[in-house]
Amino acid sequence: MEHIDFSLVDWSRAQFALTALYHWIFVPLTLGLSFIIAIMETLYVKTGNPEWKRITKYWMSLFGINFAIGVATGIILEFEFGTNWSNYSWFVGDIFGAPLAIEGIMAFFMESTFIAIMFFGWNKVSKKFHLLSSWLVAIGSNLSALWILVANAWMQNPTGMQFNPETARNEMVDFWSILFSPVAINKFLHTITSGYVLASIFVIGISAWYIIRKREVILGKRSIVVAGTFGLIASLYLAFTGDGSAKAVAQYQPMKLAAMEGLYHGSENAPLVAIGILDDVEINVDEDHFIAELPIPGALSMLAFGDFDAFVPGIYDLVHGNEEQGIISYQEKIKIGKKSIDALKAYKVAKKEGNTNEAEKQLKIFKENYKYFGFGYYAGHDPHELIPPVKITFYAFHIMVSLGTYFILFFALMLFYTLKNKIQDKNFILKLAVWTIPLAFISQEAGWIVAEVGRQPWVIQDLMPTIAAVSKIATTNVIITFFLFLAVFTALLIAEFKIMLTQIKKGPEEISKN
Amino acid sequence: MLKKIFNFYKEGFLSMKTGKKLWIIIGIKLFIMFAILKIFFFNDFLSSKFDNDKDKGDYVIEQLTNINK
Incomplete structure (x- = not known):
């Protein structure tokens, strides 16, 4: 490390941040929407009402678009570990490798089997088996997120390992202390519930758009009741896990807490x-x-x-x-x-x-x-x-918390007017619901900015800073790939946006004809 | 049994409408990721320099302990 090129560190960090932030646009919607769909299908199987089947299939079509566009975007992060952050990749050894391998295997089996049954299995497998597949997709995608979040939590609070000076690698000595560290538990619960909140807002916002246009009013109202209830419970739990996360940060990353505040x-x-x-x-x-x-x-x-x-x-x-x-x-x-x-x-x-x-x-x-x-x-x-950069951490934290508080009130308001059967008369609230969708994405990204910018300069808390983690590669390569990613991900985002909007404009009737 | 599974997937894919467009996007994305980015831009840094784990470990130790500027 005779010469650390700080522009190399900065560009490598910028590239990782860019790919992680893009990746996180797709993931939370998958995490939350999969559960909302499973709940809707459960209502269909319980009541036998075909309207619930139509509603389920409609939200499944939007889930499918998001899943398809987002799938494999996380693999790029793994490419970056090996190329840009080779010292780090080697140093973390099997601590990072094991959870990522489990995540990869789980994701593969879930995606190739249960998602296929979910989309292709209507009228081909029994109702109950189809429902089971939908729940397994929801549970599987959330469990898949568990492993990557455990790996991230270990970086924030390295535990359960021993450094082997012969191999220059950290070796796992206590799997359970890594899996059940307070940081890992809070991070997992806080992150997945934030996905539930985002997906609930997504469903409510689109439903509100239909109600404003006086189209699919029944679908809209029923979807708001399901997503509003799910979102309200999730947002309250999100506040609870946020409190747990703050306590863990106070204990293990006091500098981050000071920057947050x-x-x-x-x-x-x-x-x-x-x-x-x-x-x-x-x-x-x-x-x-x-x-x-x-x-x-x-x-x-x-x-x-x-x-x-x-x-x-x-x-x-x-x-x-x-x-x-x-x-x-x-x-x-x-x-x-x-x-x-x-x-x-x-x-x-x-x-x-x-x-x-x-x-x-x-x-x-x-x-x-x-x-x-x-x-x-x-x-x-x-x-x-x-x-760490105090201003970015401070503002990102306050944006996240303010929006989180707003979301609780938002869900309560949407549920209240929908259950009172007055939502169709509240044009302002319906428009507010549509405009809350981008706010939900902003709060997601703000959360990750707090978690990652707030712990700088550490890649692994107190053990490895970014300047020691980075590979000695040409800065120009990193700059080129940064802009390549920017172009590819922006194109993907535009594609998702366009296909999603087309699908929403078509509505469930057109989609079922297709 | 295998034929049944194969037909299940085949019929599912053939009956797709929007899904076909999505599969094209997935295909292009995977091609860019694995055939362009991985091959030309994202070589595994240590594997491209060393053949075995011992050499990789020695290199990383040398990197981690040589902090004189």
Whole structure:
């Protein structure tokens, strides 16, 4: 790592962000819509009412379009691991490989069998077997997401592994602690329920469009009742899992929490900023950076640690340390990390020379200091470089939370007027429902921006920063592929949008004729 | 049994309308991904440089421990 080309790191990060954000346009809709369809089909099988079958088949056609356009877009991320992030890919070893392999196998079997029955099996298999297939598609796609989210959670909170200095790989020693780490559980539940919320808004928005046009009013109202109920339950649970995620972040990634809240100076009874505007300064941690803010006293301490009097560290405390609170400064962590890296290097030399005693001594030092291994790469750097982009994280977090709160009210409102049979008279609310669809996608992307930008510069929390993870490849290659992806994904998105809009405009009647 | 499964898929694909358009998109997408991007732009970096895991591991260790600028 004699020469780290920061433009290479930045372009590689930009490329990964681009592909991940595009991929995440398709995934949450698949996760949520599959369950909504399964619920609708259950109503059909239970009641025998053919209208429910028509409704199910209609939403299935939109599910199919999204699935087809989105399928395999995630594989590009795996290409990038091997090409752009080879040090990282090697370093994570089977921790990342095993969950991804399980995900791949599950996705393959689910897609080639149960989705085929779901689409081709009407009138060819029994009603109950068809229904079972629809539920298995929903459960399978969500379980498929579990493994990739477990892998992501491990990067945020590496646990259950041991580094093997012979192979330079982390090896899994406790599968269950990786699978059931608090970060993994919260991440999985929070992410999939956000998909349910998005899909519910998608169904309600399109149903509202039909009702505005006085077409398919029964389909629209019934779909709103199913998606509204599902969405309301999911959005309340989303808030609950969001709280769990915040507590996990407070415990394992305090810098991310400080960035999410723009908290520069920690305190007991720390306030939660409901609304705030930050100035342009990113790096200076000695000052408060709010131009305007609306704080709720004590709420951050309560949300992060379940105690109004709990101390929440700010960016300043984390960088400079806080003896009173037992927080080690970044400078100290850099020293520890550097010691670990140097010991690993000395261990390899001693092994090569056949000096067993020295090798054992160095290995012990390496292991004792491994916790902050990644900090060592910042030896000789300004520790402020370890602060994530605060403004992006802060605004993305507040956009996500504000929209999440709005969605709860939105579902309650849509359900109330639909169950009162007054929704067809509420033109403003129906139009609001249509315009809420893009907001749902924005909140999804904002959530991932909080999760990923907020943990910078870490690829693996405290162990590997992006500068150590990146491959030594030509920056030009990364720039070329960045724009290639931009073109390919934009074309796919336009294709999805056009086919989806055509299908919606046709409506269920035309689709069933086809 | 196998024939039944084959016919199930065959009839399903043949009866598609919008689905045919989607399969064309999937085909183009997979072609771009595997026949262009993977082959020309996304070689596995370590596999393209080294033949065995030991050499790959040694290279990564060297990369991870050589932090002098």
